[in-house]
Amino acid sequence: MRIFKVFINGILTANNNYKIIIYLWVINFLYSFMLVVPIYFLINMDISKSLMGERMAQGFDLFWLGDFIYKFRHISLALIGWVIFPALIYLLLYIFLNGGIIGRLSVNFEKVNLKNFFSDCGQFFWRFFKLFLISIIVYIIFVGLIYKIIGSILEIFTKRAVTEWPLIIVSNLKIIIFLLLFTIINMFFDYAKIRLVISNSKKVLRETLFTLNFLRRRFFKVWALYLLICLLFLIITIIYLETAHIMPKNTMFFIFLIFIFQQIYIFGRLWVRLIFFASEIEFYRYFV
Amino acid sequence: MRIKIIHILISIFLMHPLILYSQDKKLIDKVKYEIWVELDHQNRMLYGREIISWLNDTEDEISDFWFHLYWNAFKNEKSAVLEESREEQFYRIKVKDGEWGWIDVRNIRIVDGADLTPTIQFVSPDEPKRIDDQTVIKVILPKPLKPGEWINFEIIFEAKIPRTVLRAGYYHNAYFIAQWFPKPGVYEEGKGWNCHQYHLTSEFYADFAEFKVHITVPQEFVVGASGKLISLKENKEKGTVTYIYWQNHIHDFAWTADPDYIKIERLFIADKEVSKEEYREVAKILNLPLEDIKLKDVKMILLINPEHKNQIERHFKALRIAIKYHGLWYGPYPYETITMVDPPFRSRCGGMEYPTLFTAGTRIFQSKKVLSPEGVIVHEFGHGYWYGMCANNEFEEAWLDEGINTYSTGKILAKAYGPSSFFIRIGGIPYTRYIDSVKYYDFQLDRILGIQIVKFDPIVKKSWKFYNSASYGLNVYQRASTCLHTLERLLGEDIMLKVLRTFHMKYRFKHPNTQDFISVVNEVSGRDMRWFFNELFFKANEFDYGVSSLISKKIKTARGVFDKNGKKEEITSKMAKEIDKKIKEPRYLTIVKVKRFGEAKLGGDVKLKVKVVFEDGTEEIKYWDGKSRWNEFRFIKKTKAKYAVIDPENIFLIDSNITNNSLKLKPSRKGALRWSNKVLFWIQNFLQYVSIFS
Structure with a gap:
């Protein structure tokens, strides 16, 4: 089966299930919005009645940044908590949502609605949660430990370096190795989830091991498909960054315009996420 | 004697x-x-x-x-x-x-x-x-x-x-x-x-x-x-x-x-580097004869590592700029040579000054938009002027070298190169794309760092007795530099230049101390600025003045019983309203309260400017000596006030909260909206990255 065809089919499947993107966007937006409201009030309370607010509207300025850092220096730990705790909750939420995403994409002929989406979320939550626990161990072993071992081996070349070159080469190699290892593990657990849904099995460990066998036989094809979708994500991101870079942002109209543009980008990200699963399901179905 | x-x-x-x-x-x-x-x-x-x-x-x-x-x-x-x-x-x-x-x-x-x-x-x-x-x-x-x-x-x-x-x-x-x-x-x-x-x-x-x-x-x-x-x-x-x-x-x-060093020698030819116009301009500001301003030729020696060979021109350009501006502004470079060393990899000796020799420091990949290694070259050469020639006791009063030099480095970089850009380095390669629109001058960065450390130590203190190395560094470099920028804004740029020139030439090849610097400031400016140093250099006091309250209300006819022609007359609510209706040009009472939030206070002849801008575009300017905790100013005008601002020109760069320097009557949410929107987007993306692990 040609990878590119799977990729195109994945895009089509994702488009057909656009409602999932809407659900995910609403959840992502509302969740983030809840987190940003206190920040809005904090900034607004501090700056809305000051001329500094005008400078802030004009763009980044080291004067207001300095004032903020000084005033809020005592709550830096709280800010770290404010970032980490909601992130963990969101992770749990996504473990739940993955059931709906994969569940719906795997039955492409049925129309997506809230009921069947959330029903799938509930149905697969515990299986996916167990899989998540396994994945954490695997991430630690592979991305953490193996990366560290490879890093230490590579450091032999940098330890006695007499110029910066070995350091540059090794640090870039480490970044590449990290990214490649990460994509492999991430892809593996995507297929493990797909297998759990399609086989409707509750034996998480067994299905995970079967997935290993599935991937082993056609690893480079699967990986190529994964990297192709990564490339799509990269292209979307660059388009967003280049456009946002040149957009003015200092009037209410442009603030609104950039808001819309940012949300389109988030939509794009969620669309890519669906393409990952849709293409992987298509690929998996073809071989199983 | x-x-x-x-x-x-x-x-x-x-x-x-x-x-x-x-x-x-x-x-x-x-x-x-x-x-x-x-x-x-x-x-x-x-x-x-x-x-x-x-x-x-x-x-x-x-x-x-x-x-x-x-x-x-x-x-x-x-x-x-x-x-x-x-x-x-x-x-x-x-x-x-x-x-x-x-x-x-x-x-x-x-x-x-x-x-x-x-x-x-x-x-x-x-x-x-x-x-x-x-x-x-x-x-x-x-x-x-x-x-x-x-x-x-x-x-x-x-x-x-x-x-x-x-x-x-x-x-x-x-x-x-x-x-x-x-x-x-x-x-x-x-x-x-x-x-x-x-x-x-x-x-x-x-x-x-x-x-x-x-x-x-x-x-x-x-x-x-x-x-x-x-x-x-x-x-x-x-x-x-x-x-x-x-x-x-x-x-x-x-x-x-x-x-492995590559040794290159070049000549700084004063007549080629400095135009007659530049000489005249500086001579005029400093009120000195042209011959006192004239620079001498200097042999520049660069020892650079082979892997940085492509940055030879950058090094020499920065050194020429450093020799030129230090020489023009503070006094001609008196030695025949200057040796600039690109420190060998991992030698941990970069960014350090010695008389007529200094170490710079660069990386294989450098962005042209970022002033590195230029910043370190100008800075380390500059030390040759302060610690090198005005050889203060760095054990006891490090600011006199580090602070003045951080200040003068910022001035020279701004004059010769303009603002710098932020960058991030990934895998040894610098990236400025998407963040290069944010430009900054050194004094802005100095202020951010300098205001963070105020409550730990004063600037003048024995170096090893600071709370920690961060307090030492931020006080003697960035806080001192920010205070000197404040002093410049108080005295005027030309007077500040004269102060530093006088200080440098008076104490060249001597051992000045902080009191000597203060004396020069007073002597050149003709003002008593001892308070400035007492408050900002010898005490760990926060400097923060602001507008604490702004009220602007229509003046209404007063109700109550009034004596009129020997009789008691009551103005009722209804009467007051009717009188108010007949007034064609109502008047507004504006009360501005300004406050000293920090412990550091003004002294000498310095007063803080308080500007009130009204809705019809008119302005009122008042001055406050800033010695008491607070003060108020009242205005009766035809329109309401729009905003009040203390120190509108940001003379006191050392003020740790510039946000509270102004107060508007009507809030504007534009700034908060713009940045909350940005934070919202960052959070949305961050959460999406987190969800990859799900």
Whole structure:
């Protein structure tokens, strides 16, 4: 089966299930919005009645940044908590949502609605949660430990370096190795989830091991498909960054315009996420 | 004083015929060194002999003599540097096994006189006592040295070169040799020896001297050193080369050797670098004759690593800019040479200044939009002007060098290059894309850092007594620089330039202190600015003034009982409303309350400007001396106030909360919306990245 065809089919499947993107966007937006409201009030309370607010509207300025850092220096730990705790909750939420995403994409002929989406979320939550626990161990072993071992081996070349070159080469190699290892593990657990849904099995460990066998036989094809979708994500991101870079942002109209543009980008990200699963399901179905 | 000078001059001729006038007839170096040193590359050793001639130019009789032995800081973990490092939160240095360094005085004697070696004692003059520190020794003289007398010491020493952890040492084949020879402390009349131990967060203090140094290294080494190379002798049998460097009016001598250096020499041609118009402009500001402004040609020597070869032009351009602006603004560069060293990889000696030699520092990949290595070149060269020539005691008042130099670096970079850009470095490669739209000047960055540290320490404090290395660094560099920018805004840019020029030229080749700087500020500006230094340099006080309240209301007819023509007349609510309706041009009462939120307060003749802008575009300006906790200003105008602002020109850059300097009547949510929107987007993306693990 040609990878590119799977990729195109994945895009089509994702488009057909656009409602999932809407659900995910609403959840992502509302969740983030809840987190940003206190920040809005904090900034607004501090700056809305000051001329500094005008400078802030004009763009980044080291004067207001300095004032903020000084005033809020005592709550830096709280800010770290404010970032980490909601992130963990969101992770749990996504473990739940993955059931709906994969569940719906795997039955492409049925129309997506809230009921069947959330029903799938509930149905697969515990299986996916167990899989998540396994994945954490695997991430630690592979991305953490193996990366560290490879890093230490590579450091032999940098330890006695007499110029910066070995350091540059090794640090870039480490970044590449990290990214490649990460994509492999991430892809593996995507297929493990797909297998759990399609086989409707509750034996998480067994299905995970079967997935290993599935991937082993056609690893480079699967990986190529994964990297192709990564490339799509990269292209979307660059388009967003280049456009946002040149957009003015200092009037209410442009603030609104950039808001819309940012949300389109988030939509794009969620669309890519669906393409990952849709293409992987298509690929998996073809071989199983 | 005159008698004292004559005494000294007679002594020079009668007692020490070898020491003649220095090149500059107005100035005589009170110390003369002749050092012979050989580098043993195999064993990482230095073997040295030095003749030190020292003049007692005080009225005191001196019975002992103190020397720095800086490299004993790397001898063991009992040294002040390494103990302080272990007690430190942010600045840890660790010497690995087998990489220790030390210096031993094998023999010290008075030339043609007594052997002082048996009298050597280690001393630890600083608190807290670190009695095992061996970075200062003293010897007892057989008879006290009288005022005006010279003494000549001959010292035989050997030193194990440390693997560089702090400024000096080796890595691979590269050597950076600084603070390496037994060096007398500074004798202060009536006070005794000022000879501090080597501390983690402090730099140095020494007398001006004439140096003649014979450096012998294996022939494959490329050498750079303070001063100018006066001769070179090859010893083919031993496979060594001896370089002889000479320089007067400097207080330290550093050198470097590495077979891989590429050595390039260029000339700074003053007439080519500075236009007549530029000379005239500066002469006019400083009110000096053109001949006092004229710069001299300087030989620029660059020792650069091969992997940075493509940055040779960047290095020279930055150095030319540094020589030009320091020279034009603060005084012509007086030496014939300047050596700029691109520190070898991992040598940990980058960004450090020595007289007529400094280390810069760069990376293989550098963005053209970022002022690196330019910033470090201008900064380290600048040290040659402040600590180098106005040789303050960096142990005790580091700001006088670091603060002024941070300020002057920012001024020169802004003038020559404009603002810099932010960047991030991933895998050794700098990226500015998407963040290069944010430009900044050094003074803005200095302010951000300088205001964070206010409550820990004052700026003027002994270097090793700061709360921690962060407090030391942020106070003496960034906070001091921000205060100097504030001073510039208070006095005016031209007056500030005159202040620094006067300070530099008055104290060139002397040892000024903070009080000297304050005196120059007062003298040049014609104002009493002692309060400024008392509040901002000698106290750890926050400077924060702001507008605390703004009320602007229509003046309504007052209700109640009033005496009118001997009768009591009541104005009721209804009557008051009707009277108000008939008023065609209502009046508004505006009350502005300004407050001193911080402990630091204004003094002298300085007043804070308070500007109130009204809806019809008119403005009212008032001034407040800022001494009380708060003050209020009242205005009756035809329109409401729009906003009130204290210090509208941001003269007080050191104000730690500029946001509260202004207060508007109607809030504007645009700024909060723009940045909340941005944060919302960042959070949305962050959460999506987190969800990858689900």
